[in-house]
Amino acid sequence: MVLKVATKIISIIIILAILAACAPAATPAPPTAAPKPTDPPKAAAPTSAPTIVPAQPTKAPEPTQAPTKAPEPTKPAAPTAAQKPTDPVASTPIPGKKVVTWWSHWANEPAKVQVIEQIVKDYETANPDVDIILVWWDKNPLRDAIRNTMTAGKGAPDITTFDTEVVEWVKAGWLADLESVLPWENFNPAAKLDGQYAGIKGNYKYNIGAAYNIILYNKEAFQKAGVTVPANFQFTQDEYLDVIKKCKAAGYAGNAQAIGNRPVTAYFAPMWLLFNLTGPAGLEKYWKGESSWDTPEVRQVLNYMVDLTKAGFWPPTLTTMTIDEYHVYFHTQRKSCMLWVPTWYTGRAFKPEKDGGQSPDFKFGMLRYPAMKGSQYNDYVLAGFESGYAVLTQGKVQDIAKDILKFASQPKYGALWVALTNSPTVIKYQAKDMPKVEGAEKWQWYWDEFNKVYGPLKVATPDTTHCGDFEAALVSLVSQGLSQGLVTVDEVIKGMNAKLCKK
Amino acid sequence: MAGFAIGQEIKKGSTRNSPARKPWGAIVMFLSPVMLYYLIFILYPILATFFYSFHTIEATGGKLVTTFVGLQNFFELFADDIFLISVKNTIIWSIVGPLMEMLVATLLAFIIFFKIPFSNFFRTAWFAPMLVSGVIVGLVFKWIFNFDWGLINVSLRAIGLDDLALNWLGRRDTPLWVVIFVHFWATFGYSFVLLLAGLSTISNELIEAARIDGASEPQISLKILFPMLMPTFITVLILSFMGKMRAFHIVWVLTNGGPMHFSETVATYVQKRAFGWSTLDLGYPSAIAVFWFGVVIVGVSLINRWLKTRVEY
Numbered sequence: 122m123v124l125k126v127a128t129k130i131i132s133i134i135i136i137l138a139i140l141a142a143c144a145p146a147a148t149p150a151p152p153t154a155a156p157k158p159t160d161p162p163k164a165a166a167p168t169s170a171p172t173i174v175p176a177q178p179t180k181a182p183e184p185t186q187a188p189t190k191a192p193e194p195t196k197p198a199a200p201t202a203a204q205k206p207t208d209p210v211a212s213t214p215i216p217g218k219k220v221v222t223w224w225s226h227w228a229n230e231p232a233k234v235q236v237i238e239q240i241v242k243d244y245e246t247a248n249p250d251v252d253i254i255l256v257w258w259d260k261n262p263l264r265d266a267i268r269n270t271m272t273a274g275k276g277a278p279d280i281t282t283f284d285t286e287v288v289e290w291v292k293a294g295w296l297a298d299l300e301s302v303l304p305w306e307n308f309n310p311a312a313k314l315d316g317q318y319a320g321i322k323g324n325y326k327y328n329i330g331a332a333y334n335i336i337l338y339n340k341e342a343f344q345k346a347g348v349t350v351p352a353n354f355q356f357t358q359d360e361y362l363d364v365i366k367k368c369k370a371a372g373y374a375g376n377a378q379a380i381g382n383r384p385v386t387a388y389f390a391p392m393w394l395l396f397n398l399t400g401p402a403g404l405e406k407y408w409k410g411e412s413s414w415d416t417p418e419v420r421q422v423l424n425y426m427v428d429l430t431k432a433g434f435w436p437p438t439l440t441t442m443t444i445d446e447y448h449v450y451f452h453t454q455r456k457s458c459m460l461w462v463p464t465w466y467t468g469r470a471f472k473p474e475k476d477g478g479q480s481p482d483f484k485f486g487m488l489r490y491p492a493m494k495g496s497q498y499n500d501y502v503l504a505g506f507e508s509g510y511a512v513l514t515q516g517k518v519q520d521i522a523k524d525i526l527k528f529a530s531q532p533k534y535g536a537l538w539v540a541l542t543n544s545p546t547v548i549k550y551q552a553k554d555m556p557k558v559e560g561a562e563k564w565q566w567y568w569d570e571f572n573k574v575y576g577p578l579k580v581a582t583p584d585t586t587h588c589g590d591f592e593a594a595l596v597s598l599v600s601q602g603l604s605q606g607l608v609t610v611d612e613v614i615k616g617m618n619a620k621l622c623k624k
Numbered sequence: 625m626a627g628f629a630i631g632q633e634i635k636k637g638s639t640r641n642s643p644a645r646k647p648w649g650a651i652v653m654f655l656s657p658v659m660l661y662y663l664i665f666i667l668y669p670i671l672a673t674f675f676y677s678f679h680t681i682e683a684t685g686g687k688l689v690t691t692f693v694g695l696q697n698f699f700e701l702f703a704d705d706i707f708l709i710s711v712k713n714t715i716i717w718s719i720v721g722p723l724m725e726m727l728v729a730t731l732l733a734f735i736i737f738f739k740i741p742f743s744n745f746f747r748t749a750w751f752a753p754m755l756v757s758g759v760i761v762g763l764v765f766k767w768i769f770n771f772d773w774g775l776i777n778v779s780l781r782a783i784g785l786d787d788l789a790l791n792w793l794g795r796r797d798t799p800l801w802v803v804i805f806v807h808f809w810a811t812f813g814y815s816f817v818l819l820l821a822g823l824s825t826i827s828n829e830l831i832e833a834a835r836i837d838g839a840s841e842p843q844i845s846l847k848i849l850f851p852m853l854m855p856t857f858i859t860v861l862i863l864s865f866m867g868k869m870r871a872f873h874i875v876w877v878l879t880n881g882g883p884m885h886f887s888e889t890v891a892t893y894v895q896k897r898a899f900g901w902s903t904l905d906l907g908y909p910s911a912i913a914v915f916w917f918g919v920v921i922v923g924v925s926l927i928n929r930w931l932k933t934r935v936e937y
Binding site: 290436440587605 | 684685686688706766767771791794796882884900906
C-alpha cells in the first residue's frame with residue numbers, strides 16, 4: 122500500500138517536472154514605461170562623405186521617385202596613424218567605477234570585435250570613472266538572453282546588439298529612445314530611418330555597419346565552367362540559369378549559401394530577385410507581408426527559383442552547412458561558383474586563414490543581380506544594415522549607455538569600421554579620419570571590384586520588417602521548402618498568403 | 625520468545641512514531657531545502673504556466689499588457705497547422721520510439737543476463753551513449769547524416785548504393801525518422817540498464833528450479849523471467865514514453881524541427897513560439913504546454929492501466 126502511494130507521488134512529481142521542462146519561462150515582466158514622445162524625425166542633410174548613400178529610403182512610395190544618386194561605397198583611404206590591435210578590454214568590474222554592461226553579437230568576427238573594443242577603450246580613457254564590461258555572443262543566444270533577462274526584470278545589460286526586425290522589444294518599451302541622443306548629422310539618412318517604426322515615436326537603433334547584398338563569383342570556377350561575365354556584370358534571367366547549369370556540369374554548386382544554423386539564408390536569393398523585378402516599393406509590399414503573393418511577378422521569381430534549384434543553384438550540403446562553413450565552402454574549399462551574401466562576408470572571410478578566413482590571393486569577382494525579364498530596376502542594388510546597438514531601459518546607467526553610443530557616432534569610428542572590417546559604414550567620415558591598418562592593402566582588390574561593379578548603381582533600403590507568423594512562413598516555405606524542392610510554387614503562394622500580417 | 629520480543633519492539637516503535645512524538649524540527653530542517661527548490665523551480669513555473677495559458681501578453685504602447693482570454697489560446701491550438709504537425713510527429717515518435725527501445729533494450733538485457741562472452745564489455749558499450757550530451761549526439765549525427773560527406777552516404781556510395789544516399793535531413797519523409805533513430809541510439813542504454821537491474825533482482829532459485837524441471841533458456845525467459853520483470857518493464861516503458869513526449873535537445877540540434885516542420889515536436893514548437901516568434905506572448909506557448917501536460921497524463925494512465933492488467937506473479 123505504502124509502495125503504491127509512493128509510486129503515485131513519484132509519478133506525479135516526474136510528470137510535473139516534465140511540464141516544467143516544457144513550459145516557457147513564464148515570469149511576468151513588470152510593465153515598463155513607454156518611450157517619451159519626441160519630435161518627428163528630421164531628415165539629415167547628406168554630405169559628400171564616403172559612406173553608403175541610400176537612393177531609396179524605407180518609405181519610398183513609388184519606384185519612380187527613387188533617388189538617382191549613385192552610392193559611394195566606402196574604401197580605406199590614406200592612413201594617418203598605424204592602427205594596432207586594442208588591448209583586451211577588462212571583463213570584470215573595477216571597484217569604484219560606474220559599470221556599464223555591453224552585450225554584443227559578432228563573437229566570431231574579430232575585426233568587428235576590434236572596432237568595438239577600440240570604442241570602449243577610447244571611451245574609458247575619456248571617462249575614467251566608467252568601466253565598460255563587454256560580453257561577446259552569437260546573435261541567437263544573445264536575443265534569447267535579452268528576452269529572458271528583460272522579462273525577468275533583472276540581469277539585462279545596458280547596451281545590447283539590436284536588429285531592426287526585433288520590433289517587439291521596441292513595442293514592449295525595452296529600448297530607450299535615441300532620437301535626441303545621437304548626432305544624426307553624422308549618419309547617413311537611411312540609418313536614421315532604420316531605427317524608426319510606424320506608429321511608434323522615437324528612434325531606437327544605433328547603426329555603424331551597412332550591408333550591401335552582393336554576389337561574389339570564383340573566377341577560376343567560371344573559367345573552368347566556360348562562363349564569361351558580361352561587360353555590365355549582369356546576366357539576363359536566362360543567361361544566369363545557363364551559368365548555373367554550366368557550373369554544375371563543371372562540378373561546382375551554383376551558390377554556396379546554406380541553412381544549417383541560419384534558416385533564413387535561402388530566402389536571400391528570391392528576395393533579391395524580387396527586388397530586381399519589382400524594385401524597392403515592390404519588395405517592401407511583398408516582404409512586409411501586407412500584400413497577396415498570388416501575382417505574376419511573384420510567380421515569375423518563384424518559378425525561376427525552382428528552375429535554378431533544379432539546375433544546381435544550391436550546394437548539396439544546403440541543409441546542414443552553417444554560416445561559417447559556407448563561407449569556407451566558397452573561399453577555401455572553392456566548391457561553388459558563387460556566393461550570394463551581404464557585405465558582412467568580410468567579417469568572417471577576411472580574418473587570418475588559420476582562423477577560418479580566406480587567402481588574400483583568392484580574388485573573387487562580383488556580379489549584379491540577374492536581370493529578371495521585364496525588370497526596370499537593373500541599376501539598383503539592395504542594401505540594409507548590419508546589427509546595431511540599443512540601450513535597454515532596465516539599466517541603471519542609461520545616460521552613460523546613451524553617451525557611449527553618442528561617442529561611438531564619431532566619424533573616426535565609421536572610418537575605423539571600414540578600415541578594420543572592410544565593410545561599409547553608415548557613419549559619414551572624411552579621408553583624414555581613415556586610420557592606417559597594417560596589411561589593409563592586401564584587400565584593396567576587394568574594394569576596387571566592389572566600386573567597379575556596384576559603384577554606379579542606385580542603392581535602396583526598403584523596409585521589410587514583418588510579423589512573426591509571416592517570418593515563420595518565409596523560413597519554412599521559401600527558405601527551407603522551395604530551396605530543397607519540398608514545395609510547389611502554388612503551395613508557397615498559398616502558404617504565404619495564409620500568414621500575411623494584415624489581411 | 626523471540627517472536628514476542630520482536631512484537632514488543634514493534635509496539636514500542638509505533639508508540640514512538642505517533643505524531644506527537646515525531647521529530648518535527650529535524651523533518652522540517654531536512655525537507656525544507658528540497659521543498660523550497662521544488663516550490664520555486666517546479667511548482668511556481670507550473671502554476672505560472674497554467675495562469676498564462678489563459679492570457680495573452682502583448683507588447684504594446686511601451687509595456688507588456690497581460691489580458692485574460694479564457695480558453696481562446698486552447699481553441700487556437702486546433703487551428704494551428706504547425707502545432708498539429710508537431711503533435712502528429714510527437715505521437716508517432718511516442719509510439720514507435722518506446723516500442724523500438726523496449727524491444728531492443730529487453731533483448732539486450734536478457735543477453736547480458738545470461739552472461740554471453742564479453743558481457744561486461746557489451747554492458748558498458750550499450751550504456752555508453754547515455755553518457756554523451758544530447759547536444760554532442762545531435763552534432764555528431766548531423767555530420768553522419770550529411771548528404772555530401774556524411775558517413776552514411778559515403779558508405780552507401782562506396783558499395784554502389786548511390787540511389788540510397790539521400791539528403792536525410794532535408795526531405796519530407798526522412799528527418800523525423802532520423803531524429804527517432806538518433807534519440808533511440810542515445811537513450812536505449814538507460815532502459816537497458818534498468819531492465820537488467822530488474823532481472824538481477826529475480827531469485828536465482830526460481831531459475832535453478834525451472835532448469836531442474838527441464839525448462840529451456842527461452843522457456844525460462846518467456847515463462848519466468850519476463851513475467852517477473854513486468855513491473856520494471858512497465859515503469860521503464862512509461863519513462864521511455866514520457867521521454868519521447870518531451871524530446872527536445874537532439875531535435876533542436878539535429879534538425880531544429882525542420883525542414884518545414886517535418887520533424888517538429890511539441891517541445892521544440894513551444895520553444896519557438898515562446899522565444900523565437902517576433903512576439904513576447906507567453907500565453908499561447910503556455911497553452912500548448914498545459915494541453916500537452918494533459919495529453920501526457922492521459923497517455924501515462926492508459927499505458928499504466930493497460931499493462932498492469934497483464935502483470936502476473
